[in-house]
Amino acid sequence: MKIQHREAERHVLTVVVDNEPGILAKITGLFTARGYNIDSLTVADISEDHAISRITVVTGGPPQVIDxxxxxxxxxxxxxRVTDLTDEGPHVERELALVKVRGTGENRVEALRIADVFRASVVDTTTESFVFELTGAKDKIDNFVALMRSLGLVEVGRSGVVGMMRGSEGS
Structure with a gap:
């Protein structure tokens, strides 16, 4: 049995839809009914009149499944409109994470040092904890979280991937 590398099958899809009740349920229902996995899902209103939303879905599969x-x-x-950013060419992907870390003494100093290296911002602090805000590629956030585990990681909240084509044209 041949095992395929999951990362090679990863696709970032953007779906531009009418901003109406039930559309997200229809889209996730389509994935569920056919047994497709959703690795990441983000939705936001993108028009001035609140009539249009953009859904970004990260999923995986061979080309025929993505098609x-x-x-x-x-x-x-x-x-x-549906666009496969992965197939279309160069694109930008980002994710937002809030990372809560408990720590005092040396662990606290080390957490701040690592946050500085990763360009994470402190958005909340107490004498015993921090909440860091970090944006970037999935791997950057994964690495930051991994380093914080040994320093007192309490909780992680992630937005999911948002992506867009590079250049002056819209996707």
Whole structure:
């Protein structure tokens, strides 16, 4: 049995939809009904009149599965456009994380030092803990969280991936 590397199959899809009740349920239902996994999901209103939203879905699968997912998404009535950023070319991906770390003494100093290296901001502090805000690629956030585990990691909240094509054209 051949095992495929999961990262090679990863795709970032953007779906531009009407901002209406139930659309997110329709899209996640499509994935669920067909047994596709969603690794990350973000949704936000992107128009001035609040009529359009952008959904970013990170999923995985061979090209024929991704093509099938995109075709099925495009058939949903309130969907305007589906783009596979991974196949389209150079794109930017970012994620936001809030990371709570408990620590005093040397651990506290070390947590601050590492946060500085990763360009994480302190957004809340007490005498016994910090909440750091960090943005960047998934690997950067994963590495920061891993380093904080030994220093008193309490909790992590992540936004999921948001992506967009590079250059002057829209996706």
């Amino acid at each position: 099938q997912i995109m075709a099925q998404l495009e058939r949903l009535v309130p969907v305007h």
